[in-house]
Amino acid sequence: MKNPPNYAIRSVDHALQLAVMLQVEGPLGVGEAAERLGVVPSTAHRLLAMLVYRDFAVQLEDRRYAAGPVLSLGASSLSHTSRLRAIAMPHLAALVERVRESANLVILAGDHVRFIGTVECAQALRVGNREGMVFPAHLASGGKVMLADLPPERLDLLYSAEKWADRPEQRPNLAALRRELRTTRERGFAINAGRTEAGVTAVGRAVRGADGTAQAAVSVSMPTTRFSRDLLPGLVGALAATARDIEAELRGAAM
Structure with a gap:
């Protein structure tokens, strides 16, 4: 945390x-x-x-x-990340206007997620800018929706005992993680209830590329005191619309 x-x-x-x-x-x-x-x-x-x-x-x-x-990231990585962020930021701003909570864009970096874009909401009590921060992917809402899209063999490699030998106490239970990711795939979104930051709840959804695989994720973050399960349908619907708009613009930019 x-x-x-x-x-x-x-x-x-x-x-x-x-x-x-x-x-x-x-x-x-x-x-x-x-x-x-x-x-x-x-x-x-x-x-x-x-x-x-x-x-x-x-x-x-x-x-x-x-x-x-x-x-230095390497020219291709920088170009793709920069284009993704530039396209997504106006849509994140529109999402914030709709749900009145802070919104984020994250990408998968190994077994972590990296925040590459944040738009803060205007409420006095809010989740602040997370740009540049990294969190364990299996704990973050955006991380879980991207991990759920990985082939089983890649997930096994990411969470193999060898890769986590220097931090065995942080390695997730792979069987439990698979079950959680299966649920994430079935419902199309993931929730992070205070697992990365105390007092913060986030809901995430994947942003997919032209090949249908998850390229990034968008999430809405809020103080846990403002979250309730009754809000989920509206949040998930807003995230789905935002993801679709970003995906459509990414396809257009690739033509």
Whole structure:
């Protein structure tokens, strides 16, 4: 379970957010970085300069900044992730307007999920920005809907005892996980009730590519105090519509 530190260091948090933006979204200018972080341009410039110094960023000829050697993902991975996020973000915003809770876009990274996009809702008590964070896939709602789509042999490999030898206490029971994923496949969505973060409940649904396999997942996250089973039909319906809209736009972009 992941909880925020009691004493967050704002400058460190801003630098980490910038690093994630560069890695996932591509090049940024100083002004855009300042606007995204809610800081003055001089602060954004100092943060970017430090990222360059530590090889987390490089400055391009047009004076924008891009991911440096430490953050390099590989051209194809970066291109796909950036395109996916760019397409999904307006749809996440529409989802937030509809359900009045925060929404996320996640991808599978081994046995973890990585948050590549978040749109926060406007409620005072809300789940905040999760961009760049990673959680165990078998615990997260978006992770479970993507794991449910994997061939059995790949799931076995991901959760083999050998791969988890250095953290055996964290390895899930594979038989129980298979049962949970079978239920997820049957109903088409997954719930995470406080398994990754105390006091947070999330509902997730897969986003599928042209071949029908799960490429990512969208989720709605809310304080557990606002969640009830009566809300599920509306949340699942909104997630399904959002996933379909993203899928349709991804197909159009691939043509």
